[in-house]
Amino acid sequence: MNWTDERVELLKKLWSEGLSASQIAAQLGGVSRNAVIGKVHRLKLSGRGKTSTTQARSKKVNTTAASTMRGNVQSSGASQTMVRTSVTKSVGATALQAEYAVEAVARTVLKPAADVVVPISRRLSLLQLSERTCKWPVGDPLNEDFHFCGNESGDSGPYCTYHSKLAFQPASERRRAR
């Protein structure tokens, strides 16, 4: 793969948004994180701008959680709604964590399944999966937003504890998994 204008543009964009080199490499495909880092340096983009107080952003969510939710309802029998913060993607190494911050809002429509813990997906791309990351697919493979759960899977299998349960459940009993 060579650095076409298009790929360079995407690189610049993602880098400025705070994604790590490995994640950008996964997005671009065909290149290693080292290649990305090398390119970033050659382009002299190393210093990602910001001096922002990145961290503080992910915590002001719960207040308006209900209104900003865009997450998804899920989990068998459970009646929880996951709210993914729509934190503005931006600068800083911690932006990603903020982006993935999740807020659980308790709701009771049906009987809550006390033992069901809704996982916080790390939303890894295919190339980011490793031996111990949950490989539960989320979304449409043909869609840009397609990703994998990515949570800790342990040595026991390909899925995290939560998705392991779903994986071995009759499809008819599954609800939306993410």
Add this chain to the structure above:
DNA sequence: CCCTGATTCGC
């Protein structure tokens, strides 16, 4: 062990 970016240096 997982991950991060930075640097070096042969190609």
Add this chain to the structure above:
DNA sequence: GCGAATCAGG
């Protein structure tokens, strides 16, 4: 210019 190998660090 490119990126694998390596380094230093969390």
